[in-house]
Amino acid sequence: MSIKTNLVVRYSANERMNHWLVAITFIMLALSGLALFHPAFYFLSNLFGGGPWSRILHPFIGVVMFVSFLGLIVKFWGHNYITNADREWQKHLGEIMANKARNLPEVGKYNIGQKYLFWSLVVVVPMLMLSGFIVWRPYFAPFFSISIIRLAVLIHALAAFIAIVAIIVHVYAAIWTKGSIRAMTRGTVTTAWAKHHHPAWYKEISKDAKL
């Protein structure tokens, strides 16, 4: 049918499931983490069964997210090298944001914003895992000195802030760019979407298809 020929595959079923495992655990971590960060968010601990349960669950969920994020790193690493075309594209960011962009340099599978997201999470997620491990009670924190724990909680808070802000931008970009969310829910995007947002990637996959 024409509907089907109009679509191109962007993510495999495994990639989608992996992404959503990271997404669900990330949201749980952000909510339970914020609950312990500022009293204004303490009510969020109720979502996890109260303060002690939030404290108990948060690190275990963190391990699940870290391990599943490793899967995303392996799958997406190769697509995220920043190219000169990306840097050129970035110069038009103001026009792009205003929906006024014309004649943009051709973007591959990911634009530079998506690549920044990827690399910032590649840095920040291991930082969260490591610093979280150091403050994890009752299991691991007793093995570390108090000064290291103090440094770890500060790093954990800063890294979590970066991660949460990055993810808010990521979620908004997906909502703003119509036709993107189905890439992660259905696995496909329209050819028009692919040609418009990621022309170099579209060329590459149509070339592959012809071969």
Added chain:
Amino acid sequence: MALQSLDIQRVSATTTPPPGVRQTIEVAKLIDVSKCIGCKACQAACMEWNDIRDEIGSNAGIYDNPRDLTADSWTVMRFSEVELEKDKLEWLIRKDGCMHCADPGCLKACPAPGAIVQYSNGIVDFHEEACIGCGYCIAGCPFNVPRISKKDNKAYKCTLCSDRVGVGMEPACVKSCPTGALVFGSKADMIEHAAERVVDLKERGYSNAGLYDPKGVGGTHVMYVLQHADQPELYHGLPKDPSISPMVALWKGVTKPLMSLGIGLVALAGFFHFIKVGPNEVEEESESELH
């Protein structure tokens, strides 16, 4: 654990003023190290009054027993053998435990509303029923005092017998002290008493005798008379100028409101961007071009 409820100065993880109309006298316990004989009656009294029984440990060749503060040992005598002058051994015995800081690092770090309170009399108390067991109080404390129980994952420390003080009695340790090394009363009286003790000690040749009431934490409600107040480290590492670590101050200070605000602003910016410019849609023509 508290019997008082209305005379509260500060509550952990709470941004509105605590109930504080009742004005109580600021209290303090004064520990005169020069009078302490290390009998540990105070340790026994603490166990007895608070119904805590630590596990029996092993002898490590030193008098410290138990060897460290635990969730079941809220006060421990620390024995230090020092030789400031050659062949003149001094046995410095310090009763260790919560200092009840005026600016408590534990309370600043605690994320659980109401788990740590500071009464207007100066006592800093843990309310274990609200404790979540995260251990942030341990990171916050400049004196390394709170301990998490392995039984229930709650933090414990000396309460300064807030239940006794609340009904006009002195702490159990003070009641048990046979030499008068421990005294309890209003902080002003304790400072006055300490001053007399310092004069006495100076007359006896301890020219650096003094009161330990560190200003870095706003003063404490457990104070020491030290023979060598210029070197508090001699007393089993009592910090010379304790204060809340700058890392804790940063973590629980400006970052909390700033980062919360930052997260909110980013989300709001996204929403208003959408309202202003609308979605980024692929034009209809390019969709239809393909057919």
